Amino acid sequence: MSISPVRQSRLPREERRKQLRDAALQVFVENGYHATSMDDIAVAASVSKPVLYQHFPGKHELFLDLMDTQVTLLGSAVSEALASTTDNKARVLATVRSYFQFMDSPDRAYRLLFDSGLNNDPEVAARMEQLDHRFAADIAEVIAADTTLSDEEALLLGYGLTGVVQSSARHWASRAGDADRPELDTAADLTFRLAWRGISRFPKEQ
Known part of the structure; x- marks a missing residue:
């Protein structure tokens, strides 16, 4: 009944x-x-x-409405982190931390972006591509400003770092409640150190 x-x-x-x-x-x-x-x-x-x-009008439209809100929240958090300082190392750390903080929200809304099961839906895929590009492009600006790499080379690395941060943060979020899971700051710092050590290997802009 x-x-x-x-x-x-x-x-x-x-x-x-x-x-x-x-x-x-x-x-x-x-x-x-x-x-x-x-x-x-x-x-x-x-x-x-x-x-x-x-x-x-329907479930799909309602889901996309909610997804748009989460895309905006994560994108804004990343942009604010990048704008929080002019020190590039600190900016990258703040950006990585903002990603982990988004994944740590009590409402677990990150699942709408990363665990929806709608990866093949064109409208969902377009939103995720837009989010990934924004993150990669923002990081690429930091890389290009701090190295002798071209804009396109920096963007390629930006996408690589986006994948590293996203994968690490998703794994960390999926282990919520696990006693062995690192604290947020520790997890973000570990991911940042991996990313920054990779960036720092490239020649500095003279």
Whole structure:
């Protein structure tokens, strides 16, 4: 027997959308995209399904809306870290740390980006490519400014470092609750040292 959602009083549109988005985020994180239905989200938000459809035309559109928010949050965190100092070594460390901090969010929203199971979805893939390019391009600016490498060579290395940071942070996040997992600062520092030692091998700009 299905359980009807508990009806709530009428909310202003933006408050209702926030409520629906918060509920959807929780359900997507817990169940994954494919195992989540609009019925699940409506129940989690304590609204009827028609109310949910008034704000979002379907599950895919709702997921992309949530994903866009996480892409913006991570992109902004990286940009702020790079702008936090003019010392390139410190900038790279701050950037790596910002990535780990994003993955450490209690809501585990990073799973919408990295564990969605929608890698072959063109719209999801485009958003991830945009995110990776932004990270790689920002790091490439640091590399190009600190070495004799060309912009294209620096961008190639930027993508390489993006992969290192992302893989390390995803592995670290997946071990949440493991007693042997390194603390955030330790994990970020280890990843940074690997990245920076690689960058520092290239000739310095004279």
